[in-house]
Amino acid sequence: QLQLVESGGGLVQPGGSLRLSCAASGFTLDYYAIGWFRQAPGKEREGVSCVSSSDGSIYYADSVKGRFAISRDNAKNTVYLQMNSLKPEDTAVYYCAAVWHYYCSAYFSSSHFNSWGQGTQVTVSS
Numbered sequence: 001q002l003q004l005v006e007s008g009g010g011l012v013q014p015g016g017s018l019r020l021s022c023a024a025s026g027f028t029l030d031y032y033a034i035g036w037f038r039q040a041p042g043k044e045r046e047g048v049s050c051v052s053s054s055d056g057s058i059y060y061a062d063s064v065k066g067r068f069a070i071s072r073d074n075a076k077n078t079v080y081l082q083m084n085s086l087k088p089e090d091t092a093v094y095y096c097a098a099v100w101h102y103y104c105s106a107y108f109s110s111s112h113f114n115s116w117g118q119g120t121q122v123t124v125s126s
Helices: none
Strands: 003-007 010-012 018-025 032-039 046-051 058-060 068-073 078-083 092-100 120-124
Touching: 003 092, 018 032, 018 092, 018 120, 032 068, 032 078, 046 068, 046 078, 058 068, 078 092
Parallel strands: 010 120
Antiparallel strands: 003 018, 018 078, 032 046, 032 092, 046 058, 068 078, 092 120
16 A cells, blocks of 8 residues: 655754655655645645656745755655755645656646645744
8 A cells, every 4th residue: 555654844943954754655656756745724735846757857836946855765765855944934734745657847736646645744933
Protein backbone atom coordinates (compact mmCIF):
# COMPACT_ATOMS: atom_id res chain seq x y z
CA GLN A 1 0.00 0.00 0.00
CA LEU A 2 1.36 3.36 -1.06
CA GLN A 3 2.07 5.53 1.99
CA LEU A 4 3.70 8.92 2.58
CA VAL A 5 4.82 10.17 5.98
CA GLU A 6 5.93 13.75 6.59
CA SER A 7 8.20 14.82 9.43
CA GLY A 8 10.37 17.74 10.46
CA GLY A 9 7.78 20.35 11.25
CA GLY A 10 7.86 22.46 14.38
CA LEU A 11 8.07 25.93 15.85
CA VAL A 12 10.75 28.25 14.50
CA GLN A 13 11.49 31.95 14.79
CA PRO A 14 11.22 34.24 11.76
CA GLY A 15 14.36 33.95 9.68
CA GLY A 16 14.96 30.40 10.84
CA SER A 17 15.12 27.15 8.90
CA LEU A 18 13.45 23.76 8.89
CA ARG A 19 13.84 20.69 6.74
CA LEU A 20 10.75 18.63 6.05
CA SER A 21 10.99 15.01 5.00
CA CYS A 22 8.51 12.95 3.02
CA ALA A 23 9.25 9.25 3.35
CA ALA A 24 7.55 6.85 0.96
CA SER A 25 6.72 3.22 1.58
CA GLY A 26 4.93 0.63 -0.49
CA PHE A 27 6.33 2.05 -3.72
CA THR A 28 9.54 3.51 -5.11
CA LEU A 29 9.72 7.20 -5.82
CA ASP A 30 11.65 6.88 -9.07
CA TYR A 31 8.60 7.15 -11.33
CA TYR A 32 6.54 9.48 -9.17
CA ALA A 33 6.41 13.23 -8.98
CA ILE A 34 6.26 14.60 -5.47
CA GLY A 35 4.58 17.83 -4.55
CA TRP A 36 4.67 19.83 -1.35
CA PHE A 37 1.51 21.71 -0.44
CA ARG A 38 0.48 23.77 2.55
CA GLN A 39 -2.74 24.89 4.12
CA ALA A 40 -3.10 27.68 6.63
CA PRO A 41 -6.22 28.06 8.80
CA GLY A 42 -9.09 29.52 6.78
CA LYS A 43 -7.16 29.33 3.52
CA GLU A 44 -7.16 27.01 0.56
CA ARG A 45 -4.43 24.46 0.07
CA GLU A 46 -1.67 25.87 -2.10
CA GLY A 47 1.17 24.28 -4.01
CA VAL A 48 4.60 25.12 -2.69
CA SER A 49 6.99 23.05 -4.75
CA CYS A 50 7.08 20.03 -7.00
CA VAL A 51 9.76 17.72 -8.40
CA SER A 52 8.97 15.85 -11.59
CA SER A 53 9.15 12.11 -12.06
CA SER A 54 11.05 12.04 -15.34
CA ASP A 55 13.81 14.62 -15.60
CA GLY A 56 13.64 15.84 -12.02
CA SER A 57 12.63 19.31 -13.10
CA ILE A 58 11.43 21.46 -10.26
CA TYR A 59 8.81 24.11 -9.77
CA TYR A 60 8.49 26.62 -6.92
CA ALA A 61 5.65 28.93 -6.09
CA ASP A 62 6.68 32.58 -6.26
CA SER A 63 6.05 32.97 -2.54
CA VAL A 64 8.87 30.55 -1.67
CA LYS A 65 11.24 30.92 -4.62
CA GLY A 66 14.78 31.58 -3.42
CA ARG A 67 13.99 30.45 0.12
CA PHE A 68 12.82 26.83 -0.24
CA ALA A 69 14.58 23.96 -1.95
CA ILE A 70 13.10 20.58 -2.86
CA SER A 71 15.29 17.53 -3.35
CA ARG A 72 14.79 13.81 -3.73
CA ASP A 73 16.91 10.92 -2.56
CA ASN A 74 15.63 7.90 -4.44
CA ALA A 75 17.99 5.59 -2.57
CA LYS A 76 16.27 6.59 0.69
CA ASN A 77 12.87 6.83 -1.00
CA THR A 78 12.53 10.28 0.53
CA VAL A 79 11.87 13.80 -0.69
CA TYR A 80 12.97 16.83 1.31
CA LEU A 81 11.87 20.43 1.52
CA GLN A 82 14.55 22.71 2.91
CA MET A 83 12.92 25.90 4.14
CA ASN A 84 15.12 28.91 4.87
CA SER A 85 14.40 32.52 5.81
CA LEU A 86 11.03 31.47 7.16
CA LYS A 87 8.32 34.07 7.59
CA PRO A 88 5.19 34.09 9.76
CA GLU A 89 3.12 33.73 6.59
CA ASP A 90 4.77 30.35 5.99
CA THR A 91 2.85 29.02 8.99
CA ALA A 92 0.66 26.13 7.82
CA VAL A 93 0.22 22.39 7.77
CA TYR A 94 2.56 21.04 5.10
CA TYR A 95 1.64 17.98 3.08
CA CYS A 96 3.53 15.92 0.56
CA ALA A 97 1.72 14.11 -2.21
CA ALA A 98 2.62 11.74 -5.04
CA VAL A 99 1.44 11.11 -8.57
CA TRP A 100 2.67 8.68 -11.24
CA HIS A 101 4.58 10.08 -14.22
CA TYR A 102 3.92 13.78 -13.92
CA TYR A 103 5.71 16.88 -15.08
CA CYS A 104 5.79 19.74 -12.61
CA SER A 105 5.01 23.19 -13.95
CA ALA A 106 3.23 26.37 -12.96
CA TYR A 107 -0.01 24.45 -13.46
CA PHE A 108 0.66 21.85 -10.82
CA SER A 109 -2.33 21.44 -8.56
CA SER A 110 -3.40 19.37 -5.58
CA SER A 111 -6.15 17.89 -7.74
CA HIS A 112 -3.50 16.15 -9.87
CA PHE A 113 -2.08 14.20 -6.92
CA ASN A 114 -3.71 11.05 -5.60
CA SER A 115 -1.62 9.90 -2.64
CA TRP A 116 -1.18 12.13 0.39
CA GLY A 117 0.62 12.18 3.69
CA GLN A 118 -0.98 13.18 6.96
CA GLY A 119 0.73 16.57 7.16
CA THR A 120 3.18 18.23 9.52
CA GLN A 121 2.66 21.55 11.28
CA VAL A 122 5.08 24.41 10.66
CA THR A 123 4.72 27.47 12.88
CA VAL A 124 6.86 30.55 12.36
CA SER A 125 6.56 32.88 15.32
CA SER A 126 8.69 34.88 17.70
